[in-house]
Amino acid sequence: MKKIIAMMVLVVMSATLMIGCGTKETAAEKEPVTEKTSNELTKVVISEFRNLSWLxxxxxxxxxxxxxxxxxxxxxxxxxxPIAFQGMHGGDSQFCLLSQEPVLKAEQEGLDSSIIYSVLDTRLYGFVGAKDIKSVKDLKGQAIFAGMPGSAPYSFVSAILKEGGLDPQKDVTFVNLDYSASMTALSQGKIKASYINVDNRIEIQSMDVNMLVDTSNPADAAKYLKADVFTGEIITTTGEFASKNPEVVQDFVNAVHKGTKWINEHSAEEVAKLVAPLFQGMEEDVLAKKITILKGAITKTGYISEESQTAVENFAIKNGVINASIPYNQIIDMQFVKTIK
Known part of the structure; x- marks a missing residue:
């Protein structure tokens, strides 16, 4: 099976629980997962793009x-x-934190993955416009931000544009930005609308903008996600790795589930204090406000039901990510969630 090679790496942070966090400019060396550290821990590498959804x-x-x-x-x-996902399939990591859309698309194209855990029970996405943008139709001919093509935010915004009567490929211009720069670009008038996640919801409170879509609102969730439970934000590994290293995958899921339980048993302020070192540049009180918004969507179990997966797939099919349903057991592997210790 041909592997997709990662296109670019902006930053690589190598961090272990024994020695803390460090930063380097080149990709992590490809080392076998069976490599042991000095005190007999198994090294695992996680591809990600640092977002509170994977708290x-x-x-x-x-x-x-x-x-x-x-x-x-x-x-x-x-x-x-999508680039983090390519990095995993290129051999740079064993696990990846991302949304389902790139995984589903790759699966349909023959690149086998196993989704092993869901971190959120719904998708807290939004779409915000400049003060002169009163509706989606006002965006015709304008520049907007929605992540990169193939990403979940891109699919989400494309769905909103279609619902508003616009052709995403003809009626708007998608601007390439870092997620952290989108609100600045919006406030400076460089773009007229932007996808937002929980990370942006505090910032927009002080901005003169219009919230066009907000899936934390039940009406918008029903309109765009078509489901109360939408397990779009997930953890995945390759199908080959899951089949050859089930003990490692089980250990990984066990650890993540302990983190899930801890979040659900502690306040947003306590969670913010704990993870603040991983979100440098963000004030702890602001981080706590963001976590407060997110907390209600955090999973209790990590489990993806067939009903929820159908909702995700229907969304992906409607928005052209995939052209047909993928059998549940082909891509969703809940055996590790079912046997959490």
Whole structure:
């Protein structure tokens, strides 16, 4: 099977539970997962693009839960989810934190993955316009931000544009930005609308903008996601790795689930204090406000039901990510969630 090679890496952060966090400019060396550290922990590498949606993983890291399960994790940071996913399939990591859309698309194209855990029970996405943008139709001929093509935000915004009567490929211009720069670009008039996640919801409170779509609103969730439970933000590994290393995958899921449980048992302020070192440049009180918004969507179980998966697939089919349903057991592997220790 031909592997997709990662196109670019903006930053690589190598971090282990024994030695703390460090930063380097080149991709992590490809080392076998069976490599042991000096105290017999198994090294695992996680591709990601650092976003609060994957909070259970960061809590597990900060609390030492991976170490308790015999693992030594390292994070490799990329610009966006699809590139992180390509990095995993290119051999740079064993696990990836991203949304389902790139995984579904790759699966249909023959690149086998196993989705092993869901971190959120719904998708807290939004779409915000400049003060002179009163509706989606006002965006015709304008520049907008929606992540990179193939990403979940891009699919989400494309769905909104279609619902508003616009052709995403003809009626707007998608601008390439870092997620962290989108609100600045919006405030400076460089773009007229932007996708927002939980990370942006605090910032827009002080901006003169119009919220066009907000899936934390039940009406918008029903209109665009078509489901109350939408397990779009997930953790995945390759099908080959899951089949050859089930013990490692189980240990990984065990650790993440401990992080999930800890979040659900502690306040947003306590969670913010714990993970603040991983979100440098963000004030702890602001981080706590963001986590407060996110907390209600955090999974309790990590489980993806067939009903929820159908909702995700229907969304992906409607928006051209895939052209047909993928059998549940072909891509969703809940055996590790079912046997969490």
């Amino acid at each position: 259970p993983v960061y809590v597990a890291y900060q609390n030492g839960y991976f170490q308790e399960e015999g693992l030594a994790p390292e994070f490799v940071l990329y610009k966006d989810g």
